[in-house]
Amino acid sequence: MNTKIMMIDDDPDFVAGIKSxxxxxxxxxxxxxxxxxxxxxxxxxxxxxxxxxIMMGRGAEGVALARKIRKDPKLKEMPxxxxxxxxxxxxxxxxxxxxxxxxxxTDELVEKPVEPKFLLEKVSALLRLxxxxxxxxxx
Amino acid sequence: MDTELSFNDEIANVMYxxxxxxxKDCLQCGTCSGTCPAVxxxxxxxxxxxxxxxxxxxxxxxxxxxxxxxxxxxxxSVRCPAGIxxxxxMYALKRYSMWKGQHQEGLIGPxxxxxxxxxxxNSGRSFEPLLAPTYIFKNGPQGLVQEAQTATGLMLKGRMPxxxxxxxxxxxxxxxxxxxxxxxEPS
Numbered sequence: 001m002n003t004k005i006m007m008i009d010d011d012p013d014f015v016a017g018i019k020s021x022x023x024x025x026x027x028x029x030x031x032x033x034x035x036x037x038x039x040x041x042x043x044x045x046x047x048x049x050x051x052x053x054i055m056m057g058r059g060a061e062g063v064a065l066a067r068k069i070r071k072d073p074k075l076k077e078m079p080x081x082x083x084x085x086x087x088x089x090x091x092x093x094x095x096x097x098x099x100x101x102x103x104x105x106t107d108e109l110v111e112k113p114v115e116p117k118f119l120l121e122k123v124s125a126l127l128r129l130x131x132x133x134x135x136x137x138x139x
Numbered sequence: 140m141d142t143e144l145s146f147n148d149e150i151a152n153v154m155y156x157x158x159x160x161x162x163k164d165c166l167q168c169g170t171c172s173g174t175c176p177a178v179x180x181x182x183x184x185x186x187x188x189x190x191x192x193x194x195x196x197x198x199x200x201x202x203x204x205x206x207x208x209x210x211x212x213x214x215x216s217v218r219c220p221a222g223i224x225x226x227x228x229m230y231a232l233k234r235y236s237m238w239k240g241q242h243q244e245g246l247i248g249p250x251x252x253x254x255x256x257x258x259x260x261n262s263g264r265s266f267e268p269l270l271a272p273t274y275i276f277k278n279g280p281q282g283l284v285q286e287a288q289t290a291t292g293l294m295l296k297g298r299m300p301x302x303x304x305x306x307x308x309x310x311x312x313x314x315x316x317x318x319x320x321x322x323x324e325p326s
Contacts, residue, residue: 012144
């Protein structure tokens with residue numbers, strides 16, 4: 001079965017780039033350009049992985065969405081890869097200062113720009129972890 | 140889903156929190172432009188900006204000073220017959236143009252916003268003497284003298300402090316900000 005990935009990011013150029021990288025690696029990718037549409041799409045269908053942006057709309061809307069996902073019993077188990085350009089987009093995060101990770105239980109945070117190889121490694125690692133976790137629960 | 144997103148859609152996404160803010164409902168009546176107190180400082184009136192966004196003239200919109208001249212009085216939003224929150228659209232355009240790093244040269248707005256936000260996040264309140272350098276040099280020597288006179292007057296009357304004042308519970312305030320914006324280690 002094809003692995004389905006959802007991507008929520010408001011930057012269409014970035015989305016186009018990442019999407020083509022993932023599609024070349026045989027993932028099927030669905031895209032939403034704002035958190036509201038994204039959350040609806042996540043509820044309508046099952047996805048194996050979510051790629052999430054943080055700075056959308058009025059500010060750090062991705063954080064709010066991640067918290068919503070953490071509370072949702074159905075979506076809680078879905079691994080989330082946060083890809084963010086937050087360091088460039090907000091003026092008060094200084095070089096070397098850490099970005100707060102772990103908005104959801106099963107997540108990972110990388111900063112833009114992302115190397116294609118690094119992204120694919122992260123994606124497959126997260127999918128593998130989720131798979132292992134699932135099989136453990138079934139045992 | 141298509142990957143090509145029009146400028147209209149991009150702006151709608153930036154404003155999705157106000158339910159997409161229906162700029163497509165604009166009937167070009169010009170009430171916003173007629174109401175605007177800052178319209179004489181703008182390259183394009185708000186009505187024209189909405190028209191340009193809908194027609195996809197991205198470069199023209201981002202090159203204009205309209206949204207940076209907006210005084211956020213919200214009179215246009217109140218009077219719009221189509222229910223468009225035009226002041227919020229101006230904020231969306233500011234955010235968008237700062238995000239993309241594409242705005243007119245020599246504007247006070249972007250620099251001012253940046254130092255203002257930095258200041259509020261770090262200290263919890265604004266301190267004019269630190270903010271002033273972002274704008275006092277923009278209006279030539281005459282403007283500088285005028286600003287200095289105003290500042291001296293304010294200080295003599297005790298209306299402007301010489302040293303920044305600390306707010307109560309700064310640590311709590313910073314923790315609150317960190318709930319909204321992910322800076323630093325998890326608490």
